[in-house]
Amino acid sequence: MIIVGEKINTSRKSIAEAVEKGDASYIVKVASEQAEAGAHYIDVNAGTFLEQETESLCWLVETVQNELDLPLCLDSPNPNALSEAIKYHKGEPMINSISLETERFRTLLPVITSQPCHVVALCMAETSMPTTVEDRVRVGAELINRLTDAGIPLKKIYVDPLVQPVSVDTQMGIATLGAIAKIMNDFPGVNTICGLSNISFGLPRRHLINRSFLSLCLSYGLSAVILDPTDKQLMATLLAVEMLLNHDEYCQNFITAYQTGRISDR
C-alpha cells in the first residue's frame, strides 16, 4: 500500500500561514510527522495561492526536500505550476494529476515525459465528469493507453477513479469501487489511487464514512491512497484491513504500528 500524506495543502489555514511567513521549520515538522507515520510520498499543494501558486509550490518542494529524503507528490490542476515545481524536485516525484481534459493533457504530457516520474491519471473526461463505472473505466483505460504509448511504464501510473459524494447520488460509492476493481483487473501492474474526503461531502460523521470507504476501496484492490497518516484511527483501519486481506505477512505491519503507538481504535 502506497501512502501519500495530504497535510501540506494551503487550503489548511496553518499551512497557508506558514507559506506566507516562509516558516520552513513548520512545513518540515508537518512533513516529518507524516513520514514517521508511514507516508511514502508527501503531497504538496499551494492551489489556493492562485497567482503565487507556482512560486509557493517550488518553495515547498525545496523546503521539504532540504530536510527529508522523501519523494513528493506535486499536486495541482495547473500544468504550469507542475512544470516549474518538477525542476526543483530531487528523485522521482509523483505528479498529481493529468486528465483527459484537452488542454491539461496537452500541456502536461511533455512535462511528465521529460524526466522519470510517477503520475496520477484522474478519470476526468474531455468535457464531463464521469458518473458510472463504465464512464470511469473508459476514461481510465484511455489515459493508461495514451500514457504507456508516451513511454510511461504501467507501474508508474496511478489511476484516480474520481470520488464523488454519495450524498448527492447514492450510487457514487459503488461507481468508484467498481472502477477500481475493473481497472486493476484489466491492466495488471497499474496502480489505483484516491482521496477519501469527497465521498462524505454533505453528510455528518465524515471521518467514519471516510474510514469505511477506505476499507471498501482496499477490498476492491486500491493500491495507493491520499490521506492524513497522522490520523491514528484512519491508519488503524488501513492496517487492519490490509492484514485481513492477506497483505501483511505475520501481521507484522499491524503489530509494529501498535507497538510504536501509531494506531488507535478511538
Place this chain on the structure above:
Amino acid sequence: MSDLKALIEAVIKGDINSATAETQKALDSSNNAQDILDKGLIAAMDEVGVKFSKGLLFVPQMLRSARTMQECMKVLEPFFQEGDVTSKGKVIIGTVKGDLHDIGKNLVAMMMEGAGFSMFDLGVDVSPELFVQKVQEIEPDIVAMSALLSTTMPSMRSTIETLKQAGIRGKVKVMIGGAPVTDKYAREIEADCYAPDAGSAVTKAKEILGIS
C-alpha cells in the same frame, strides 16, 4: 392556514405522498395556488435551506425536500396560467470556463428554484462570452458563477470583465461560490456577493436584490 402547516412539515421531511396529498387538500379547501406555493412550499424550502446552512440537515435531506416540492408543483401547475407564477427573480447559473464540476452548482440551482427564483442553468465550462450573451437574452437579476478549481477561479474575474466591456455589468448582480472561492476573492473581483453553500446562496440572493 393550519392545513399548510402539515404541508410544510411534509416537504421538510421529504415525504412525497403526504406532501402531494396535503397540496391537493389545500386546493380543495379553496386556497389559492400562489399562496400554497409561497406560504407552503417555498416557506418549507426556506426552512430547509436555513437548517442546512446551520448543519442541522444534510445534502440528501435537502435533495429529498426539493424532489418533494417538485412533485407538489405538478399538482399545482394546472392552477397557474402560463407565466402566472410570481418569481422572486431571474437567475443565470453556470460553472465557469475550463471547469467541469457541477455538483455544487446543481445544489445551488435547486435550492434557489425551491426559494422561488426562475433558474436558467447554463451547465459547465461556460465561457464569459456565453454568460454575456445569455445576460443580454434573458435579462436576469443575478448571474451566479461556480468554480471548484483554483485554476478556473480567474474565469470568474474575466466573466465580470466581459460583462463590463459589454456595458451590462450594472444591470445584473453577480454571485460567486465553490470550494476554493472566498469572500475576499469576491470583493477582489468586484462580485456583489459570495455564498459559501446552497442554503446561504438563497439568503444572499434575496439580500442583494433587497427582497425578504
